Amino acid sequence: MKTTHLLITSVAALICANPSFAQSYPERPVTWIVPFAAGGPTDGMARMVAAEVSKELKQPIVVENVGGAGGQIGAAKASNAKPDGYTFLVGHFGYMAAAPSLYKTMKYDPIKDFDAVFRFPDTPLVLLVGAGSKYKTVGEMIAFAKANPGKINFGNAGVGSSSHLVAELFAAKANIKIMQISYKGAGPALNDVMGGQVDAMFDQTNTALPQTKGDRIRALALTSSRTMPQFPNVPTISGTMPGLEASTWYGIYAPKGTPRAMIDTTYKAYQKVMQNKAFTDKMEQQGIFLLPEENYAPDAFQKFTQSEIGKWADVIKQAGIEPQ
CATH class of the missing domain: 3.40.190.10 (Periplasmic binding protein-like II)
Structure with missing residues (x-):
């Protein structure tokens, strides 16, 4: 019985690890946590992108506003979410890059608790x-x-x-x-x-x-x-x-441990959105700055996030801003 159980477990693990297993993803609505109140610039940007990405994923994207503490409450909630590909964080320059140098204690780590999925165009x-x-x-x-x-x-x-x-x-x-x-x-x-x-x-x-x-x-x-x-x-x-x-930049992050196949599926949906000239023209008309396509990708965005944390740490230290 023990051998049979181990065999079933191993087969299940192999199926989950196989990229073809993710072809049916997502099978239900996906949540994007925005750590600010509805109506602000982060919320507006998130909803504009979510409306287009949801068309490509063929599932609704529910924007959940979790405001407070300059975005840290929503980010902490996202970091504790189940890493199953159905909850993502709408990240922002403030609470993902500047906050680690502005606050002595935080309930999440922008690098250790998240994997980058894709970066929005800049403002x-x-x-x-x-x-x-x-x-x-x-x-x-x-x-x-x-x-x-x-x-x-x-x-x-x-x-x-x-x-x-x-x-x-x-x-x-x-x-x-x-x-x-x-x-x-x-x-x-x-x-x-x-x-x-x-x-x-x-x-x-x-x-x-x-x-x-x-x-x-x-x-x-x-x-x-x-x-x-x-x-x-x-x-x-x-x-x-x-x-x-x-720039004031934004992007999507997944709780650490989210299967890479699901991250890639989400990014590919976003790639298709960014190939829609009518949509990108609309963004440019609003004063949003388009980037080379490679800048949007998960690995590039992860490296960019890390570099921004270091960049703003230097600025904050030189300005003599004391962590709160």
């Missing part, structure tokens, strides 16, 4: 100033800051936000001192930039794009690796400061 940031600002170029701003240390202030969406950390990266690369003013969200910060109470801020391209079409704000430079047609005549910061590239 770079754009350096914004009010329409009446004296700064016409990044070079002019840097020159003033060098002559007047700490006299330029930057608004941001909160401590640890991309607008906060990218401003610190900018200051470090330019070797200047700036003053940061943290708000409860990007909206109030942007309003004060437009009103002239704050000198500048970095905002995501997709949220800043509608504002730049008005006459109250000007875009000085992009943090993307190349210029974007949605921001005509706006150069990249890397043209002035080589190596300064940054």
